[in-house]
Amino acid sequence: MAVTQTFIFLAFLAITSSLCFASDPSPLQDFCVADNVSNVFVNGFVCKNPEFVKADDFFFCGLNKPGDTSNPFGSKVTQANVAQIPGLNTLGVSLVRIDFVPGGLNPPHTHPRATEILVVLKGTLYVGFVTSNTDNKLFSKVLNEGDVFVFPQGLIHFQFNHGPSNAVAFAGLGSQNPGTITIGNAVFGSKPPISDDVLAKAFQVSKEIIDKLQAQFWPHN
Incomplete structure (x- = not known):
């Protein structure tokens, strides 16, 4: 009996230990500002020497300006992730602004490393996501100003401006570098x-x- 209990306990420890390492580790310091000129390759970015960190490492200017929508999609995503804000390194969040002309589309895509939460600031958007291919169920909604919608991590989703005027949305993402795979x-x-x-x-x-x-x-x- 004692041997059986010991085996069960060790198996439980192995399972819980593997779960502990199933997501990104928590930061072990106040910040780890990305050193974009380092030649060292790690999962993320090497930390800049804290002695050289400045307020601008946590700052980005430009989300007040409309993106250039003169492209075949009629939309533009302006990103504010670790590439633009080095101070986001290890913090697990980022932000985008999305501009749409009437009929503009942010085409079906996925974010392999992040869940997205979107709020409409201006206009009307038809949005949706599709579940993984066990049933390929579409969850969709028409959003008006102030409405919020969540797109689960890794699932194909889209946003379409089917209103008569320009539309603007902001979205937060649960990764410093969420990645984007546009299906087409x-x-x-x-x-x-x-x-x-x-x-x-x-x-x-x-x-x-x-x-x-x-x-x-x-x-x-």
């Missing part, structure tokens, strides 16, 4: 291109359609 860009605009045999079979269309899609310009938003 990744599938049809990869370099080198994915074989048209593969894509034709995956999408159940002809290779001619795939070739036409791959020949399009796939802008990054």
